[in-house]
Amino acid sequence: MPPTNHPTLRQRRLGTELRKLRERAGLTVTRAAEHLGVNQGRVSMIETGRSAVSADLVRRMASAYDCSDQALVDALATMTGRRHRGWWEEYREHLPSALVDLAELEHRTTALRVALVIHIPALLQTTDHARSLFRSVVPPMRQYEIEHRLTHRMKRQGILHRADPTSYSAIIHEAALRMGFGGPAVTRGQLTHLLDMSEMPHVTIQVVPFGTAYFPSTGQSFDYLEGPVPQLDTVQLDTHHGGCEFLDAEAQLVKYRAVLDQMTSCALGPAESRDFIHELCRET
The missing domain is CATH 1.10.260.40 (lambda repressor-like DNA-binding domains)
Structure with a gap:
């Protein structure tokens, strides 16, 4: 070959x-x-x-x-052989390759842990919320670019709804819940969707409220994707130009695992977080 x-x-x-x-x-x-x-x-x-x-x-x-x-x-x-042409390959000519690779990585991960301060996790976003985000990108995207990004993001969410759904844990700062992208109606729909998703047995959502005395994060969003063995875990960082950076050095994996564990310890529990989001939804 x-x-x-x-x-x-x-x-x-x-x-x-x-x-x-x-x-x-x-x-x-x-x-x-x-x-x-x-x-x-x-x-x-x-x-x-x-x-x-x-x-x-x-x-x-x-x-x-x-x-x-x-x-x-x-x-x-198990990583050998020909390239598996999953649904993500159809986007390789339309989106940055890192976004296509991210979809494949998510498809194969055994568990996914994410931490966000400003944005709602991509796999938990509603279509309206995601569209409002893409419309606010600088420089502006063309309409067809927005649609490519949007359909790609919605298909990525399939890992949470398939027959063998991926275990998913999200730590979301209160700031992200209050950003209000798209206006009140979109925000209410997004908060309601988070509540619905939090009821799924394989999805855990925890909120870090304002006023938390200790928050071990610089504010950068990241995903921690677990492989079949710890050595094959991957950290994905968002970049300012809309792409992804992937980290896999052992020291980096150890660092981000520790950060996630500490963030989990300072966040509200799943039940308290649902109550918190429900109250925000009532206020919106």
């Missing part, structure tokens, strides 16, 4: 993890290629996600790199 010049996030992540294993084993690309009986160019392309790799070769690489973590090796083996 010829190399690809546009590897997906999943392909790049597999290559990154294989590179990490090689480096921990103290092997150069040249030495690794000798152990595997392939040329060093093949190893380099695998590590950058530009060359497809079989599950068998992944296991051979793990063995050559003295990786004894069988759970990790098994998880890496």
